Amino acid sequence: MKGTTAHILRRAARSLWENLYLNAVATGVIAAALLLMGVYLSVQYNVDRIVRTWNQDVHLSVYFKPDTPEDERFALRDRLAADPRVAAVRYVSEAEAATWLAEHVPDTAPVLAELGDDVLPASIEVTLAPPAADMDAAIASFAEEIRSPVVDSVDFGQQWTERFHAFLSLLKLLGAVLGTLILVAALFLVMNTVHLIVYNRRDELETERLVGATGAFIAVPFIVEGVVHGTLGGGLAAGGLWLVHRLVASRLQEAFGLALAGQLAFLPGSWLLLLSLAGVVLGVGAALVSVQRFLAQAP
Amino acid sequence: MIRLYHLTKTYGDLPALSDVSLHVAKGEFCYVTGPSGAGKTTLLRLIYGAIRPTAGKLLVGGVDVARLPRRRLPALRRNMGIVFQDFKLIPRRTVAENVGLALEVIGTPRELIQRRVAAVLGIVGLRGRGGEYPPTLSGGEQQRVAVARAIVNDPSIVLADEPTGNLDGAMAIEVMEILQAINLRGTTVLVATHDAALMKRFPYRVVRFEHGRKVSDG
Numbered sequence: 001m002k003g004t005t006a007h008i009l010r011r012a013a014r015s016l017w018e019n020l021y022l023n024a025v026a027t028g029v030i031a032a033a034l035l036l037m038g039v040y041l042s043v044q045y046n047v048d049r050i051v052r053t054w055n056q057d058v059h060l061s062v063y064f065k066p067d068t069p070e071d072e073r074f075a076l077r078d079r080l081a082a083d084p085r086v087a088a089v090r091y092v093s094e095a096e097a098a099t100w101l102a103e104h105v106p107d108t109a110p111v112l113a114e115l116g117d118d119v120l121p122a123s124i125e126v127t128l129a130p131p132a133a134d135m136d137a138a139i140a141s142f143a144e145e146i147r148s149p150v151v152d153s154v155d156f157g158q159q160w161t162e163r164f165h166a167f168l169s170l171l172k173l174l175g176a177v178l179g180t181l182i183l184v185a186a187l188f189l190v191m192n193t194v195h196l197i198v199y200n201r202r203d204e205l206e207t208e209r210l211v212g213a214t215g216a217f218i219a220v221p222f223i224v225e226g227v228v229h230g231t232l233g234g235g236l237a238a239g240g241l242w243l244v245h246r247l248v249a250s251r252l253q254e255a256f257g258l259a260l261a262g263q264l265a266f267l268p269g270s271w272l273l274l275l276s277l278a279g280v281v282l283g284v285g286a287a288l289v290s291v292q293r294f295l296a297q298a299p
Numbered sequence: 300m301i302r303l304y305h306l307t308k309t310y311g312d313l314p315a316l317s318d319v320s321l322h323v324a325k326g327e328f329c330y331v332t333g334p335s336g337a338g339k340t341t342l343l344r345l346i347y348g349a350i351r352p353t354a355g356k357l358l359v360g361g362v363d364v365a366r367l368p369r370r371r372l373p374a375l376r377r378n379m380g381i382v383f384q385d386f387k388l389i390p391r392r393t394v395a396e397n398v399g400l401a402l403e404v405i406g407t408p409r410e411l412i413q414r415r416v417a418a419v420l421g422i423v424g425l426r427g428r429g430g431e432y433p434p435t436l437s438g439g440e441q442q443r444v445a446v447a448r449a450i451v452n453d454p455s456i457v458l459a460d461e462p463t464g465n466l467d468g469a470m471a472i473e474v475m476e477i478l479q480a481i482n483l484r485g486t487t488v489l490v491a492t493h494d495a496a497l498m499k500r501f502p503y504r505v506v507r508f509e510h511g512r513k514v515s516d517g
């Protein structure tokens with residue numbers, strides 16, 4: 001058994017060495033395909049992550065009708081503060097709202113001064129505790145509960161979230177289509193490269209067959225080669241992905257400052273492992289198909 | 300050992316072998332002869348299962364080769380030693396590796412392969428040439444490597460397609476003596492050749508083909 005394993009590895013090493021160029025091409029093609037897959041997965045992973053952190057910090061603004069007495073405002077504020085689903089509340093009076101706007105958008109200051117202090121409605125800024133399950137539904141129903149005669153409107157960016165979610169699902173669909181295309185193209189390229197390796201050695205394989213080699217004898221070195229292609233390709237892809245990650249992170253940092261760049265995460269190890277595994281499956285699959293094709297027509 | 304019943308092989312519309320019946324007994328030495336294109340190589344290729352007959356029945360050692368599943372071909376060929384007309388040596392393997400291939404494919408340990416190969420190279424007059432590569436050898440030397448590979452696994456049948464085609468007189472006689480010696484140990488030997496002088500010098504049964512038909516036998 002030890003002798004057999006050594007023998008198989010020797011034959012595989014020799015085949016790799018004698019077809020170094022094509023083997024490098026096969027490895028490169030797998031690496032490129034996995035790198036593209038990895039980039040796609042990274043984008044998905046990070047978008048999901050960022051969306052999740054946004055969702056954890058849900059704000060509602062409850063706007064009062066202008067003539068609501070102060071005690072009713074405070075009563076609502078206290079009632080909200082006592083709600084277990086609420087993490088924090090802050091009352092913002094008309095004057096505070098105007099001051100905030102004047103400070104943050106200086107252009108509006110003269111207009112506000114002319115119109116008076118109570119042009120903006122008073123509000124309660126509510127921060128929700130992260131809901132357990134379906135967040136959108138939880139916010140919507142919570143907003144519905146708050147509505148009362150003194151409340152003018154409850155704003156939780158519903159339109160914005162809906163659009164953003166629609167955009168996200170479009171992005172995911174595009175990603176899935178692109179991912180599938182990449183996978184099919186990679187499959188095609190790898191298949192053809194490995195097929196070329198087998199084709200290059202067909203005289204030798206035919207001779208082996210004619211002196212009594214079994215299909216397994218002929219296939220096994222190619223399977224080992226497939227594992228090598230997949231593993232090396234996976235490693236190269238992981239390295240390339242790391243470089244891409246560093247590059248994108250530093251670019252984002254330049255463009256948007258620390259806040260966003262810090263959030264960009266590298267794919268977790270288990271995903272990378274899965275990516276390499278996909279490479280091995282690709283490499284071995286291509287080897288099996290090519291050898292099978294050869295054996296089907298060998299004398 | 301080898302039994303053909305009304306065997307026919309056509310390529311497209313052209314018959315390479317037509318309605319050939321032939322029995323070669325175990326331990327027999329038999330020539331297959333005839334002009335170029337008579338169907339000698341076709342006959343041998345049918346026997347080792349590289350091609351399938353169009354019609355007729357073909358038994359080798361009791362095995363129905365025409366209906367043998369592809370995965371059973373290795374077992375059939377491991378009992379045979381084949382000298383191919385075009386040698387079929389692997390150029391990137393040394394002489395020793397080429398000869399040892401017939402043992403390598405059945406999982407023989409390396410040390411045993413080395414010993415057997417050395418012995419067989421001695422028999423065909425290529426002692427000490429195991430490290431060379433086939434393209435650097437002469438046609439006659441390559442032919443003897445092919446003969447060495449065919450006998451290295453002690454087969455029960457040897458099929459030799461023009462095994463002396465590239466050899467001068469003395470060398471051809473040596474190769475024939477090797478085949479004769481193997482035959483004397485009980486191996487069935489089938490030699491395709493059109494070397495009349497050789498058949499005269501080593502007189503055995505001669506089966507003659509013309510245009511794919513058996514025209515004489517005896």
Ligand SMILES: Nc1ncnc2c1ncn2[C@@H]1O[C@H](COP(=O)(O)OP(=O)(O)OP(=O)(O)O)[C@@H](O)[C@H]1O
Nearest residue numbers: 310314315333334335336337338339340341342384
């Ligand atoms: N693969 C093939 N496709 C088509 N025709 C073939 C094929 N192989 C052989 N033939 C034809 O079958 C006939 C017999 O060929 P074969 O090689 O058996 O002759 P041969 O007796 O071995 O000749 P030679 O003495 O030249 O080796 C020839 O007419 C040849 O052209």
Ligand SMILES: [Mg+2]
Nearest residue numbers: 339340341384
């Ligand atoms: Mg011939």
